[in-house]
Amino acid sequence: MGFLVDAADQVVLNLQDEVQQTWKPGDSIVVASTDYSMHQAEEFTLLPCPRCTSRQVRIQGKPRYNHVGEILDGVDMRAEVALLSRNILVYGEMENSCYGDNLCQFFNHDTYGGHIKIFRNFSSVHLSHVELKNMGQQREMGSYPLHFHMCGDVDQRGGYREPTYVDGLSIHHSFSRCLTIHATNGLLVSKIVA
Numbered sequence: 001m002g003f004l005v006d007a008a009d010q011v012v013l014n015l016q017d018e019v020q021q022t023w024k025p026g027d028s029i030v031v032a033s034t035d036y037s038m039h040q041a042e043e044f045t046l047l048p049c050p051r052c053t054s055r056q057v058r059i060q061g062k063p064r065y066n067h068v069g070e071i072l073d074g075v076d077m078r079a080e081v082a083l084l085s086r087n088i089l090v091y092g093e094m095e096n097s098c099y100g101d102n103l104c105q106f107f108n109h110d111t112y113g114g115h116i117k118i119f120r121n122f123s124s125v126h127l128s129h130v131e132l133k134n135m136g137q138q139r140e141m142g143s144y145p146l147h148f149h150m151c152g153d154v155d156q157r158g159g160y161r162e163p164t165y166v167d168g169l170s171i172h173h174s175f176s177r178c179l180t181i182h183a184t185n186g187l188l189v190s191k192i193v194a
Contacts, residue, residue, distance in 0.1 A: 018054040027085040034068040082193040086131035111138040111175045129168040136176035145174045148184040155186030
């Protein structure tokens with residue numbers, strides 16, 4: 001990944017993969033930190049870019065941090081760039097202030113998000129290309145954005161004709177982990193942005 005600043009003083013990202021068919025103006029992306037601080041990850045909104053190639057996107061705003069965009073001494077140091085937006089959004093409704101015993105000394109906003117908890121003996125679970133935002137709970141043990149809780153075997157061995165899977169999910173701005181798999185076997189997890 002590399003940055004270019006065009007004549008309109010907007011930033012164009014050069015990416016390794018082709019994204020123009022799936023990433024659209026208005027979508028949100030994240031550029032990972034290439035520093036030691038996770039706080040240097042940055043989010044941007046995509047803008048229209050008629051002159052961009054299939055491996056370029058234009059973003060709204062300028063990066064506040066430097067993000068390495070090259071291979072140095074044989075080590076791939078390029079920042080990961082991931083799409084956060086999905087067609088289906090599940091989110092925890094947040095209050096404007098912190099309250100109760102929710103670590104308010106560290107947060108000035110509500111940290112008690114939503115959660116999806118899946119238990120043993122379900123009929124089927126197939127989550128594909130869903131965005132989970134403001135999920136998980138700071139103080140509640142077992143309240144994670146997406147939690148498979150003691151489900152046992154969730155593939156053919158457990159009697160499921162089609163194996164259980166989560167694919168292409170975007171889990172961000174969570175308050176307690178992302179995807180938790182507890183005493184669950186045979187779950188297919190692929191292409192998760194967390």
